[in-house]
Amino acid sequence: MENKKYINQQVEDTFKSLDAIEKVDVNHFFKHKILQKLDAEKVEKQSVFSWFTPQLQLATLSVVLLLNLGTIFYAFNNSDKSANSNSSIEAFAKEYSLQSDSSSILN
Structure with missing residues (x-):
């Protein structure tokens, strides 16, 4: 019972102290000044x-x-040499066994 009275007394003292707080008058430019200072301190990435x-x-x-x-101009200007390049491509494919006569995948 003693503990309950003590807690109630503490609560009342707290409310009395809240009633004693007065309103603080602040300059109406206070927010603007603080925001300017924060913007000045902000580091831009x-x-x-x-x-x-x-x-x-x-x-x-x-x-x-x-x-x-x-590249396109060079490729189309060398089209007359394509007959020679086809034979060299066939020789390359034959050399490395890239041509196959059968239709088997495992060849």
């Missing part, structure tokens, strides 16, 4: 590809396209 600017992207794309066009 650098992007990994920040150096890969749109100009560099365009230059890279043009180089890749030029290489592809050069």
Whole structure:
């Protein structure tokens, strides 16, 4: 019973102390100032590809396209030599036993 009275007294003392707390008047710019300080302290993370600017992207794309066009031009200009290359491909296949006369998969 003594313990219950002690707990009730503690609860009442706590509520009295809460009633004694006065409202604090704060400058209405307080929140704005704090947010500005936080923004000033914030460290911005650098992007990994920040150096890969749109100009560099365009230059890279043009180089890749030029290489592809050069490859296609080279491939179609050497089409007259395809008869010679076919015979060399057949010789290569025959040398390494890549040609098979049977239809067996295990050959």
